[in-house]
Amino acid sequence: MKFSPDQLDALKSHFPLSVLIGRDVALKKRGAKHLGLCPFHAERTPSFQVDDTRGLYHCFGCGAGGDVLKYVEQTKGFSFVEAVEWLAGQAGTDLEDLEAVREAARKTRLARERFEAEERARKADDVVACARLFRDTVPAAGTGAQAYLMYRGIQICPESLRFAPSLPYYHQVDGRFKILGWFPAMVAPLQLASGAFSGVHITYLDTDFSRKAEIFDPSGDKLPAKKMRGNAWGAAIRLGPVSGELGIAEGIETSLSVMQECPPLVVWAAGSLWNMAGGWLGRGLPHPDRPGKFLPTEAPDPRRPAMTLPPIVQTVRVLGDADGRDRATGQVLLRLAARKFASLHGRAFAAPAADGQDYNDMLQGGDYGHDLPTTRRLACGDLGAAANVILRAYGETAINYPGDL
Numbered sequence: 277m278k279f280s281p282d283q284l285d286a287l288k289s290h291f292p293l294s295v296l297i298g299r300d301v302a303l304k305k306r307g308a309k310h311l312g313l314c315p316f317h318a319e320r321t322p323s324f325q326v327d328d329t330r331g332l333y334h335c336f337g338c339g340a341g342g343d344v345l346k347y348v349e350q351t352k353g354f355s356f357v358e359a360v361e362w363l364a365g366q367a368g369t370d371l372e373d374l375e376a377v378r379e380a381a382r383k384t385r386l387a388r389e390r391f392e393a394e395e396r397a398r399k400a401d402d403v404v405a406c407a408r409l410f411r412d413t414v415p416a417a418g419t420g421a422q423a424y425l426m427y428r429g430i431q432i433c434p435e436s437l438r439f440a441p442s443l444p445y446y447h448q449v450d451g452r453f454k455i456l457g458w459f460p461a462m463v464a465p466l467q468l469a470s471g472a473f474s475g476v477h478i479t480y481l482d483t484d485f486s487r488k489a490e491i492f493d494p495s496g497d498k499l500p501a502k503k504m505r506g507n508a509w510g511a512a513i514r515l516g517p518v519s520g521e522l523g524i525a526e527g528i529e530t531s532l533s534v535m536q537e538c539p540p541l542v543v544w545a546a547g548s549l550w551n552m553a554g555g556w557l558g559r560g561l562p563h564p565d566r567p568g569k570f571l572p573t574e575a576p577d578p579r580r581p582a583m584t585l586p587p588i589v590q591t592v593r594v595l596g597d598a599d600g601r602d603r604a605t606g607q608v609l610l611r612l613a614a615r616k617f618a619s620l621h622g623r624a625f626a627a628p629a630a631d632g633q634d635y636n637d638m639l640q641g642g643d644y645g646h647d648l649p650t651t652r653r654l655a656c657g658d659l660g661a662a663a664n665v666i667l668r669a670y671g672e673t674a675i676n677y678p679g680d681l
């Protein structure tokens with residue numbers, strides 16, 4: 277049996293996308309869409325959206341997205357043709373007409389481009405709201421935001437960090453946004469490689485500033501105390517001036533810990549490991565702990581670089597936390613990030629923190645409680661031993677720690 281483009285469309289709409297994805301992911305209906313935990317990256321709050329009307333899925337956390345065929349390709353490691361054949365098998369039909377497959381691929385691409393253009397327009401509106409929020413903040417020095425950093429053993433306070441005495445925490449409950457509380461907050465601007473303001477990173481704080489705010493949704497689930505608003509994908513939190521050599525880390529606290537201990541290295545925060553690493557090409561090895569899932573590869577996808585840096589940067593030190601829930605993926609993403617930055621800037625190094633820790637844990641030497649910690653200064657030698665060279669991308673010889681960081 278031959279398939280015309282119309283028949284292929286019919287094949288694609290044979291299952292609502294939410295039904296097919298619902299086999300792998302618990303989805304909740306949110307208005308016209310479905311929401312769930314992303315199958316492509318580890319997360320605790322859902323940023324994975326399925327739109328049955330358009331037949332598209334998208335993750336706002338890691339940038340994964342596409343139609344039903346892309347989903348089958350990404351989750352099963354199939355080529356496009358294999359995905360069509362598999363889907364035809366699920367629908368109980370045969371497939372022979374490759375011309376129709378190509379036509380369907382073209383339509384898919386156009387649909388995705390439309391979706392992405394609409395997403396950009398929506399985010400542009402949000403950037404204006406972020407600029408308004410940012411305008412009402414004050415410099416962090418001497419405020420609760422600096423107190424919070426000092427509780428974490430951090431004595432530096434970059435000019436880019438700001439403080440808001442009271443910000444609302446919005447959370448979607450039964451499809452509607454509700455304010456769960458008002459909290460003091462550390463606010464940092466998100467900037468694209470051009471320097472353009474693209475949003476804000478917000479860290480909600482406890483009212484005594486000794487720790488991050490503890491926020492729970494009505495069903496008792498703990499919610500993240502950090503949020504990024506506006507256009508975070510591709511942006512960086514600039515914790516110091518740009519120069520020829522730059523460090524990149526995931527969070528603000530871990531970035532500042534390395535900056536404090538390893539001057540004059542300036543470290544910028546990516547906000548998430550996914551934004552640091554960007555997209556990848558192909559399919560990685562089977563995930564060691566998650567049956568049926570695959571790791572990312574270490575081959576950067578030049579069309580989805582996520583965070584990029586100004587062209588003046590020549591050397592990038594990618595500093596990875598080693599305390600995440602999905603360590604296998606974290607390790608691959610760290611090397612992927614180093615390869616991406618090496619391809620864009622010439623040289624990059626990947627340096628993971630000590631096993632089970634991030635660089636702020638290392639700075640505090642495990643003493644962190646709710647009292648002011650006794651800070652153990654972290655010698656650069658310690659950092660180097662932990663990092664123990666990991667990668668010099670693109671065939672350059674390994675560098676020697678300590679002494680190079």
Ligand SMILES: [Zn+2]
Nearest residue numbers: 314317335338
């Ligand atoms: Zn994701």
